[in-house]
Amino acid sequence: MLDLALPRRTTTVLLSVLLSAAAFAQAPAAAAAPAPVAQDKLLTEDGVIAGTMDIDFATRTNLDTTGNLKKGSPALGAKDTYKLEMTVAKTTQFSGSVFRLPNLYSSTLGRKKQDAQINYSIDLAVMLPSDVKQKKVVGKWVGTVPIDTESGAYDLAGGKEKESALRVAIDAVGKARAFNESFAGKLMGKAEKKESLASYTFKRVVGDRTVQVVVKKSDPMRFENLALAMGPAESYPRTMVSGRLDYDYETGNYYTDGITLKYALDGKEYEDVITGSIKWIEDKDRASNGKGYYDFNLRFNEAKNKKATGEGAAFEKMSEEDAFFAVDNSIPSLTGRISYVDTMGSDGKSPISSKVSYALNANKLTKQQVMAFFKLWLIAVGPTNDE
Numbered sequence: 001m002l003d004l005a006l007p008r009r010t011t012t013v014l015l016s017v018l019l020s021a022a023a024f025a026q027a028p029a030a031a032a033a034p035a036p037v038a039q040d041k042l043l044t045e046d047g048v049i050a051g052t053m054d055i056d057f058a059t060r061t062n063l064d065t066t067g068n069l070k071k072g073s074p075a076l077g078a079k080d081t082y083k084l085e086m087t088v089a090k091t092t093q094f095s096g097s098v099f100r101l102p103n104l105y106s107s108t109l110g111r112k113k114q115d116a117q118i119n120y121s122i123d124l125a126v127m128l129p130s131d132v133k134q135k136k137v138v139g140k141w142v143g144t145v146p147i148d149t150e151s152g153a154y155d156l157a158g159g160k161e162k163e164s165a166l167r168v169a170i171d172a173v174g175k176a177r178a179f180n181e182s183f184a185g186k187l188m189g190k191a192e193k194k195e196s197l198a199s200y201t202f203k204r205v206v207g208d209r210t211v212q213v214v215v216k217k218s219d220p221m222r223f224e225n226l227a228l229a230m231g232p233a234e235s236y237p238r239t240m241v242s243g244r245l246d247y248d249y250e251t252g253n254y255y256t257d258g259i260t261l262k263y264a265l266d267g268k269e270y271e272d273v274i275t276g277s278i279k280w281i282e283d284k285d286r287a288s289n290g291k292g293y294y295d296f297n298l299r300f301n302e303a304k305n306k307k308a309t310g311e312g313a314a315f316e317k318m319s320e321e322d323a324f325f326a327v328d329n330s331i332p333s334l335t336g337r338i339s340y341v342d343t344m345g346s347d348g349k350s351p352i353s354s355k356v357s358y359a360l361n362a363n364k365l366t367k368q369q370v371m372a373f374f375k376l377w378l379i380a381v382g383p384t385n386d387e
Contacts, residue, residue, distance in 0.1 A: 051086035096122035139170035185226035252280030
């Protein structure tokens with residue numbers, strides 16, 4: 001469960017050709033039955049997820065001065081803002097903001113004065129495959145996610161009760177039909193009581209060698225029947241997510257524990273299992289320059305793409321941990337960095353703002369796999385940027 005008042009980060013066939021072409025067509029809008037959509041060919045390219053995010057942790061700086069709220073609380077209405085402009089798979093752009101508000105309680109009786117929630121307002125645009133300088137907004141990712149601070153649950157379907165369902169709403173453009181797809185399920189955030197955290201052993205097979213890392217304080221972020229909405233194009237189907245992403249409080253690293261994506265395209269069922277790690281690396285002068293980055297080493301369907309026995313010689317002389325984090329380019333993977341430049345608060349430890357740059361690379365991945373991961377990461381924008 002998150003302390004929302006004090007956030008902390010311990011942080012191709014291109015887009016459906018149907019949608020991309022329709023967005024730039026001159027014909028009047030008209031609904032049409034969707035054509036069958038097949039899985040895209042494999043991508044190996046740098047910058048498959050690229051862009052920037054500016055984070056303003058206003059709940060740390062805009063504090064209550066009325067005395068009506070619990071001492072040390074953010075002011076009523078103060079919110080953390082995640083302003084982003086991202087390009088996914090070269091031809092889809094996400095531009096807008098995500099806002100997070102904390103629970104607020106009165107100073108005397110402890111009555112709740114504000115509910116914890118996250119709000120999304122993101123424009124979705126497609127770029128013309130033959131000329132990516134041309135783009136058109138085709139819809140939005142909008143809605144509210146209530147947060148139960150007792151359990152740490154982000155209820156992706158809970159916004160419906162507030163008449164603000166979290167959804168992808170796509171307009172009818174050219175021959176492409178309009179659709180409105182909602183998210184569902186729950187993201188269980190980080191634990192509030194750290195004393196209950198248990199150790200966990202993560203294993204990886206590298207060639208013919210099994211290596212492992214023991215995390216003494218593993219804080220799991222779980223995905224429970226989580227449904228990622230279809231879109232922005234119909235070639236990016238509704239995707240069910242299960243599994244967990246564990247955070248190591250001693251190192252700042254993340255480890256996957258069987259994150260599974262399930263979806264259907266053109267009547268065929270697909271299942272992708274994401275394994276691997278996201279390593280936090282701090283600049284030697286971070287205390288003064290605020291720099292650090294997450295180094296991604298996520299592997300897709302590693303068990304199905306194992307090397308033949310005897311091909312692990314390159315990893316034999318590595319330490320257990322180095323081998324665990326080693327990148328194996330023979331396996332479909334998402335690598336690269338998410339880099340931070342943080343401005344620290346008066347305590348010198350917690351950031352009050354962050355400038356974030358995304359530069360993630362695909363190795364033998366489909367656009368569906370890349371898009372599903374990006375949506376999941378954006379759903380977890382709060383926990384993955386807490387410190």
